[in-house]
Amino acid sequence: MEAIILAGGKAERLGDAAGGRPKSLVPIAGKALAAYQVGRLARAGVERVIISCAAEQGKLFAAELSGLGPEIVCAEEPKRLGRGGGIKFAARQRREPGDVLALNGDELVDVDFAALIARHRQTGAAATVAVARPASPFGVVELDDDDLISGFSEGGRIPYWVNCGVYALSAETIERFPDQGDHESTTFPELAAEGRLRAYRHEGLWLTVNTPKELRRAQQHVSAHPEWLDG
Numbered sequence: 001m002e003a004i005i006l007a008g009g010k011a012e013r014l015g016d017a018a019g020g021r022p023k024s025l026v027p028i029a030g031k032a033l034a035a036y037q038v039g040r041l042a043r044a045g046v047e048r049v050i051i052s053c054a055a056e057q058g059k060l061f062a063a064e065l066s067g068l069g070p071e072i073v074c075a076e077e078p079k080r081l082g083r084g085g086g087i088k089f090a091a092r093q094r095r096e097p098g099d100v101l102a103l104n105g106d107e108l109v110d111v112d113f114a115a116l117i118a119r120h121r122q123t124g125a126a127a128t129v130a131v132a133r134p135a136s137p138f139g140v141v142e143l144d145d146d147d148l149i150s151g152f153s154e155g156g157r158i159p160y161w162v163n164c165g166v167y168a169l170s171a172e173t174i175e176r177f178p179d180q181g182d183h184e185s186t187t188f189p190e191l192a193a194e195g196r197l198r199a200y201r202h203e204g205l206w207l208t209v210n211t212p213k214e215l216r217r218a219q220q221h222v223s224a225h226p227e228w229l230d231g
Contacts, residue, residue, distance in 0.1 A: 001117075002048045003041050003070075004090045006083055006165075007034055007061060007105035010054075014212060022057055024105035025064050026215065029222040032064045033209060034105035036228055042069030044113035046101065050075055052090035084183030091174045100174070104165040108207040108218050108228070111166045116200045120168035125198035126191050127173045130166035132202045133157040161199065164206045 009023035019026070024034040038049055049070045051061045058074030065072045075090040087102050094100065099120060101113055111130050120128035136155030144150055163184065173191065177183045191197040209218050222228045 001044075001046045001101075002050065002094055002096055003046045003101040003103070003113075004050045004052060004087055005034055005037060005103060005105040006086050006090075007051050007053045008077060008080065008086055009106050014210070014215060022053065022060070023209070024053075025060065026106075026209065028108070028209075028215075028218050029228075033108070033218075034061075035065055035068060036108060036222075037103060037105060038065050038068045038070060038072075040110065041101070041113060044117075046070050046113070048073065048095065050090045050093045051105070052077065052086040054080075079180075082178070082181045084177040084187065085180040087169075087183065088174055088177040088179060091171075097171060100169050100171075102167045102169055106209050107165065108205060108209070108221065109164060109166060109202075110205045111164070111200075111202050112204075113166075116166065117168050119200045120198065123198050125168075126170050126194075126196040127188065128168040128198045128200050129188070130164050130202045131161040131199045132164040132204075132206045133159070133161055134164075134206060161201070164202060166202075168200075 007022060007024035014023065025032040041049060047070050049072055051072060051074045053061050053074055053076055055076045055078060058076045061074050062072050073093050075093050077086060077089055081089055099117060116128060116130060136158050138155045140153045140155050141149055142151045142153060176187045178186050188197060207218050207221060209215050
């Protein structure tokens with residue numbers, strides 16, 4: 001089993017908090033952010049992980065992510081290819097035919113990768129997208145029928161499903177990805193129109209790490225859940 005991790009983010013919004021490192025290598029509790037996903041992939045049986053990264057960053061990623069179980073192979077993009085182009089470019093480094101997992105390297109997410117692949121193969125989909133209902137960033141104002149405010153509460157989860165950037169992909173689907181650009185605005189709508197795109201509902205953790213505030217939240221989560229440090 002192989003997986004592709006998209007790791008070309010520049011950490012621009014993280015600013016000084018990134019310490020000049022690529023976003024996927026920003027440390028969380030002493031480990032690179034992407035290392036948590038490599039560890040989870042290893043526990044799901046993935047033996048080879050291809051890192052799609054920016055030019056001249058391959059050695060840095062290999063040094064940071066080696067020794068976690070899977071073989072680490074870096075595919076340095078000659079130019080910024082976008083997410084769909086990055087996956088397609090990295091897929092040229094694959095050794096095995098068939099399905100592959102693909103995910104972002106700059107998030108903390110506990111998707112059950114084995115269950116995702118099983119769902120993908122069971123349905124025969126061309127691609128299966130992990131979807132989640134993230135926490136609302138807003139609090140709730142409670143109103144009565146006369147618009148009298150009766151209280152305030154946490155927002156809870158949003159009521160609709162969104163793409164959390166984790167996929168199970170067939171080889172055919174990857175070939176249909178653009179050489180440069182985003183698959184979510186090209187290939188995925190085509191597959192949906194053909195009735196060949198499926199969802200896998202993820203109810204667990206999904207933390208994006210794009211800002212210093214989100215970085216602190218990720219740090220706090222790992223500190224409170226030391227099992228993330230295992231593997």
